Amino acid sequence: MTACFHCGEPVPNGVELRARVGGIDHAVCCRGCEAAMLWIDGLGLADYYRLRTEPAARADSTVDYSAWDRPQLARMHVRVDAPDRAAVVLLIDGLRCTACAWLIEHAIGTLPGVHDVGVNAAARRVHLGFDPSRASLSTLLAALAKLGFVPHPLTADAIDSLREQESRAAIKRLAVAGLGAMQAMMYAVALYAGVFDGIDPAVRDFFRWLGFLVATPVVLYSARPFFAGAQRELRARRVSMDTPVAFAIALIYLASLIETLRGGLDIYFDSVSMFVFFLLVGRTLEMRARHRAGDIVDALARLQPTLAERRTANGYETVGVHELQAGDIVRIAAGASIPADGSLHDRQCAIDESLLSGESAARRCQPGDAVIAGSMVLEGPVEITVKRVGADTVLAGIVRMVTRAASEKPTLARLADARASRFVVRVFLLTVLTAAAWLVFDPSRAFAAALAVLVVSCPCAFALAVPAALTRAVSVLAQRGVLVVDGNALEALAKADHVVFDKTGTLTEPSIDLAHSEVGRGTLDQALAIAAALEQGNTHPLAAALRGSAATLTLSNAHALHNHAGAGVSGVIDGVRYRIGTRAFADCAGPADSTADDALVLADDQGVIARFRVEEQPRAGVTELLAALHEAGIGTEILSGDSPARVEAMAQGLGIRQWRAAMQPADKLERLRELRGQGHVIAMIGDGVNDAPVLAAADVGIAIGSGAALAHAASGILLSSQRLDAIIEARVVARRTLVTLRQNLNWALGYNLAAVPLAAFGFVPPWLAALGMSASSIVVILNSLRIGPVRRATRASAVVDAGIVQARYA
Amino acid sequence: MNIILLLIPLSLALLALAVWAFFWAVNHAQFDDLDTPALSPLSDDEIAPTAASKDAE
Numbered sequence: 034m035t036a037c038f039h040c041g042e043p044v045p046n047g048v049e050l051r052a053r054v055g056g057i058d059h060a061v062c063c064r065g066c067e068a069a070m071l072w073i074d075g076l077g078l079a080d081y082y083r084l085r086t087e088p089a090a091r092a093d094s095t096v097d098y099s100a101w102d103r104p105q106l107a108r109m110h111v112r113v114d115a116p117d118r119a120a121v122v123l124l125i126d127g128l129r130c131t132a133c134a135w136l137i138e139h140a141i142g143t144l145p146g147v148h149d150v151g152v153n154a155a156a157r158r159v160h161l162g163f164d165p166s167r168a169s170l171s172t173l174l175a176a177l178a179k180l181g182f183v184p185h186p187l188t189a190d191a192i193d194s195l196r197e198q199e200s201r202a203a204i205k206r207l208a209v210a211g212l213g214a215m216q217a218m219m220y221a222v223a224l225y226a227g228v229f230d231g232i233d234p235a236v237r238d239f240f241r242w243l244g245f246l247v248a249t250p251v252v253l254y255s256a257r258p259f260f261a262g263a264q265r266e267l268r269a270r271r272v273s274m275d276t277p278v279a280f281a282i283a284l285i286y287l288a289s290l291i292e293t294l295r296g297g298l299d300i301y302f303d304s305v306s307m308f309v310f311f312l313l314v315g316r317t318l319e320m321r322a323r324h325r326a327g328d329i330v331d332a333l334a335r336l337q338p339t340l341a342e343r344r345t346a347n348g349y350e351t352v353g354v355h356e357l358q359a360g361d362i363v364r365i366a367a368g369a370s371i372p373a374d375g376s377l378h379d380r381q382c383a384i385d386e387s388l389l390s391g392e393s394a395a396r397r398c399q400p401g402d403a404v405i406a407g408s409m410v411l412e413g414p415v416e417i418t419v420k421r422v423g424a425d426t427v428l429a430g431i432v433r434m435v436t437r438a439a440s441e442k443p444t445l446a447r448l449a450d451a452r453a454s455r456f457v458v459r460v461f462l463l464t465v466l467t468a469a470a471w472l473v474f475d476p477s478r479a480f481a482a483a484l485a486v487l488v489v490s491c492p493c494a495f496a497l498a499v500p501a502a503l504t505r506a507v508s509v510l511a512q513r514g515v516l517v518v519d520g521n522a523l524e525a526l527a528k529a530d531h532v533v534f535d536k537t538g539t540l541t542e543p544s545i546d547l548a549h550s551e552v553g554r555g556t557l558d559q560a561l562a563i564a565a566a567l568e569q570g571n572t573h574p575l576a577a578a579l580r581g582s583a584a585t586l587t588l589s590n591a592h593a594l595h596n597h598a599g600a601g602v603s604g605v606i607d608g609v610r611y612r613i614g615t616r617a618f619a620d621c622a623g624p625a626d627s628t629a630d631d632a633l634v635l636a637d638d639q640g641v642i643a644r645f646r647v648e649e650q651p652r653a654g655v656t657e658l659l660a661a662l663h664e665a666g667i668g669t670e671i672l673s674g675d676s677p678a679r680v681e682a683m684a685q686g687l688g689i690r691q692w693r694a695a696m697q698p699a700d701k702l703e704r705l706r707e708l709r710g711q712g713h714v715i716a717m718i719g720d721g722v723n724d725a726p727v728l729a730a731a732d733v734g735i736a737i738g739s740g741a742a743l744a745h746a747a748s749g750i751l752l753s754s755q756r757l758d759a760i761i762e763a764r765v766v767a768r769r770t771l772v773t774l775r776q777n778l779n780w781a782l783g784y785n786l787a788a789v790p791l792a793a794f795g796f797v798p799p800w801l802a803a804l805g806m807s808a809s810s811i812v813v814i815l816n817s818l819r820i821g822p823v824r825r826a827t828r829a830s831a832v833v834d835a836g837i838v839q840a841r842y843a
Numbered sequence: 844m845n846i847i848l849l850l851i852p853l854s855l856a857l858l859a860l861a862v863w864a865f866f867w868a869v870n871h872a873q874f875d876d877l878d879t880p881a882l883s884p885l886s887d888d889e890i891a892p893t894a895a896s897k898d899a900e
Contacts, residue, residue, distance in 0.1 A: 153876045201869050208865045216858055
């Protein structure tokens with residue numbers, strides 16, 4: 034049996050198709066792949082086959098994209114800038130390697146009417162600019178499908194990506210601050226040399242004006258986010274970290290300007306530029322972590338399909354989901370998502386509701402049963418009667434609940450903010466006092482002394498104390514597979530005294546029950562080795578479980594691996610094509626057997642080889658985490674949607690005393706309010722869409738990396754390594770960060786207490802003031818660098834960063 | 844010392860040029876995706892554009 038040259042799938046018996054690429058005939062499996070190869074070769078892009086590192090997806094040219102030309106649908110997704118210019122952003126499934134990006138750029142770029150093609154393989158996006166009079170959206174989508182990619186048009190607001198604008202603006206600000214700081218320092222060196230060796234006042238003033246020239250864009254352009262933030266907070270009658278920073282920058286800058294004008298003692302243009310630069314570096318790092326998490330959240334775009342097949346008097350028509358109305362009957366194919374809430378119309382089928390319930394086993398639905406938008410039909414096609422659409426669906430309701438819960442979250446009184454703002458107020462009072470006192474005794478020295486107080490007491494160290502410690506902690510944790518999306522989350526994690534767990538998918542993961550698995554042909558070890566070889570590189574929890582069970586076996590090499598969403602994996606080992614996954618997928622011909630519905634079935638073309646029984650077992654690292662939490666005197670609790678008997682068994686097995694079962698998202702939120710009423714600071718650990726509202730409402734939400742996108746969006750911390758004991762380290766780092774934060778703040782306070790009185794009495798020469806100011810900031814940064822990786826006490830193996838790849842089946 | 848009157852404006856001009864060039868690069872999507880382009884030289888290594896792809900451009 035040979036494999037298809039294009040997609041790597043085995044060529045079925047009796048298919049005698051050949052396609053000529055680069056002058057050599059190759060066997061292909063279907064007309065779709067043949068057409069893709071001939072087209073690629075015809076464009077002179079045959080190099081793609083040499084460069085690619087992954088086989089292409091099976092080219093399916095049978096999908097009809099003409100519905101995308103409906104004006105109702107195109108309006109939402111295509112932005113028309115001019116009669117001959119339109120733009121659209123597509124999320125691409127199957128964009129696997131850079132060769133794919135290269136292929137798309139070149140192949141789509143040759144189509145008539147296409148102006149420009151931009152491919153971002155990291156975000157799996159394609160930006161297309163085209164002439165709507167010469168090329169229609171459906172032809173472009175069909176062309177991508179012909180190459181073997183599945184395009185999902187994003188809504189038009191994705192074209193002006195806010196994230197892209199934000200990151201461009203940040204990088205520009207950083208560059209201006211960095212270059213400005215370098216120049217300002219060079220001029221400052223000349224001035225410092227002048228203080229010791231003597232300098233002509235004219236030359237000195239010249240250098241000061243130069244400093245002013247380079248510091249002005251830094252303050253007025255680069256530091257604008259700090260001023261905007263402070264202004265926003267002031268209007269809301271609050272103070273945040275931006276307030277002292279903005280004050281410090283404005284004061285030092287204006288004071289230096291005044292000193293330059295009146296030929297005073299010293300200027301600080303270099304310090305203010307450096308200060309802005311350091312702060313911006315911290316901000317930019319934080320922003321990048323947030324964006325990386327945001328790319329994942331965009332997977333939400335694919336939770337709900339954009340098209341639906343509506344039944345009409347004479348057949349079916351494809352319409353946009355937003356055109357559906359209650360009462361419509363829609364048809365859904367196997368492996369597709371349900372577009373709207375409704376009830377099953379014609380026949381029974383298995384439906385994967387893991388998205389909403391978090392339960393991994395598929396539910397068997399009878400005609401008349403309610404089904405929920407976003408869940409996946411495993412056997413099809415089926416018809417449903419639409420009941421609720423758009424904003425009325427359960428999924429939309431949960432999304433709303435997340436947004437509301439996040440906005441109602443009480444913020445912990447932030448330590449640093451409170452102290453820094455108190456400090457700023459006191460410095461102001463002191464400055465006014467100094468000026469007043471000197472006005473009485475010696476008016477000519479009043480301004481210089483007041484300025485000295487301001488500059489020496491510069492809240493730089495204060496302003497740097499928090500970002501320096503947080504930035505360091507975030508980068509240390511990122512290396513350990515813990516992504517901190519929200520800086521407040523660390524402080525909350527350090528203070529948390531009650532941890533709430535979801536059960537399925539969080540505390541537990543599926544494992545293979547070898548004792549109860551049935552083998553039809555060969556031995557259990559042989560079957561396991563085949564199954565594990567097929568599941569290499571798959572991030573689904575069941576795949577990991579299979580690999581774990583086969584850890585001691587030698588695996589053969591599988592190729593042409595294909596992940597069929599919602600069903601399983603197919604691949605070729607030693608010329609034999611195998612399938613593993615749900616019964617319906619792997620063993621199409623086998624008899625329906627409802628008892629084995631949640632088993633994993635391994636089959637080849639001759640039938641079933643083995644059925645692996647799946648059971649729940651605690652996730653790796655759970656016992657370590659619970660032991661550490663109990664030792665620290667932290668309360669633990671399970672809130673699960675599962676049945677009481679199973680939750681109780683799991684709770685007892687793990688030694689968790691408090692548990693509640695059969696809870697809906699709203700019940701979980703209610704319980705959270707109750708706990709908070711008792712004065713607890715709560716950390717919630719979960720993975721499903723049903724956990725998302727609670728994750729958003731908890732003081733700190735921690736989402737498992739393989740969990741649902743909505744859960745990620747609602748959380749402050751993501752575990753990209755699948756091990757729960759990473760939380761132990763995260764907690765240790767968070768606590769140490771808090772300690773470092775306090776040290777930083779105390780140091781800044783101590784330095785100021787010592788220096789300010791001296792400055793007020795006029796004892797501090799300018800060079801010493803500048804030196805002290807820089808030294809106090811450097812001490813803060815060095816102290817923050819002491820937040821290092823935590824030594825592992827329990828486990829030697831490295832954390833495997835499994836990445837946050839969404840893969841769902843069964 | 845008069846030389847600084849020439850050198851410093853020169854350095855400022857270079858600074859302005861550097862900032863302008865950087866802004867141009869950012870605005871032309873040079874910093875939007877820092878991962879994909881890093882790999883593309885590896886794959887472009889042996890590609891000699893064939894006649895057809897030249898026609899395409």
